[in-house]
Amino acid sequence: MTVALELRQTIARAKRRDVAFVALGIAALLFAACTFVALFLDMVSDGAARLNGDFFTQFASRRAERAGILAAWVGSFAVMIVTALFAVPLGVSAGIYLEEYAPRNRMTALIEININNLAGVPSIVYGLLALGLFVHTFGLGASVLTAGLTLALLILPVVIVATREAIRSVPGAIREAAYALGATRWQMVQHHVLPYSMPGILTGVIIGLSRAIGETAPIVTIGAVSFIAFLPPPPISTEFPFLNADWLASPFTAMPIQIFSWTSRPEEAFQANASAAALVLVVMTLLMNAIAIWLRYRLRRNLNW
């Protein structure tokens, strides 16, 4: 009887700790979630009034009520395209090489450690590198191309790491099945590893891009302008050869720069503009993450091994 009683008391004590930890966990979660929700609501209340069609189709202006984010969102979009065009092929190729081809030796281990370290390098450092390399040495100027390349470098480690993790999740049995039928390494990668790891790779790419779109420091460093009243020339033209690369060399501004420039103005009205633009940026980022989740879900449905 007393033994059972003692046992019950011990269990009750242990369970109280269980409850205490759950409470702590929920509190931590709520703190994080509430902070974000509060910030988001604050942005909505400050900026929602400015969100109308004109806001997206007007250039920046000295008069707050006429100012819009046309140059900023087009600039961000153009830069993201360049970033993706460079970061995806480079990052995915590097990931495939490291995972499928590289011999397991010290050199490879060193490269792996450094790629992981690169993911932690402050973004301003990438900005300084780009200023020296792309702007001055290569003479690319403060252009869409420079910004795209800089952000591509910044997210390259993210893409490489995501690619490798996605590749590693393809079971060895599937690889052996392909090899046993006489596939070469590249056939195995091309027909099996790449298609099966595509959901993970795409998710990594989009997460990387959604980080790049919010980056401010590196593009400020390379000298992006904050006030600009024209768009980069369109990439498609009506004359032969119908494609036009001039947009790459165009000066630009981007969403975070526009927001930063407006918040540094004293007038109340510009603060509202900044809030509205920030809201747009947050929604863009959330949308990209939503697309990543949707893609992962869609493409993974077929992969149950």
Place this chain on the structure above:
Amino acid sequence: MNDEPKKPDLATLAKKAEARELNFFYGAKQALNKITLPIYDKRVTALIGPSGCGKSTFLRCFNRMHDLYPGTRYEGEIRLQPDDVNLLSREVDPIEVRMRLAMVFQKPNPFPKSIFENVAYGLRIRGEKRRTVLMDRVEQALKDAALWNEVKDRLDELATTLSGGQQQRLCIARALACDPELLLFDEPTSALDPIATASIEELIHELREKVTILIVTHNMQQAARVSDFTAYMYLGDLVEFGWTDDVFFRPQKKQTEDYITGRFG
């Protein structure tokens, strides 16, 4: 096993392949010791022995699967007939070896692609693009693997939607589609339920009319049921080899008898 009177003289049987003095190493660890074993043409040869005896290691030498992993080394020969090529020779491309031999693995490992694409894959990497040829060969392979009637109306469905036993028969069809000279089975029923196991065993029994089979199994009854010849391995050595009924009923070595009768292993 009841065909004792018909048992022909071994010397008159054609060999499809033969391992000669085969040593195999994982790094410094020797996993196979001087294995010499004939594989008779159009016969089923079973490899039995306790876990870790090297039977799977031996099987994977035939299609050079060990080449995929660093630190592995072969010594000796595996001669494939009729052209008497040494499969383990450095001059022989492992890709070529794997195109001539086929393997079915322990766990069914279909590609997460359609049933059709699974069976057609070997032909595709051999450069076959003609749709009608692919269609015919896929159909024939699925028939040979006793799967055609179950899947003929759903060839475009994902192979991973099939049951475990069907998946394994699909893997057998995938292996058969390229007309392998030697078919290697690595414990093909160890992940299957008894009913699926029975259907695979029946299939192996039928397939020996068409192709030479080498099968690793941890299940002695299975070896007795499906094979013509049995090799008993222990700790990387080939202990005994002979007609299956001889190995099971008249083992020459005490060690084999202990294993067969369940005193050990």
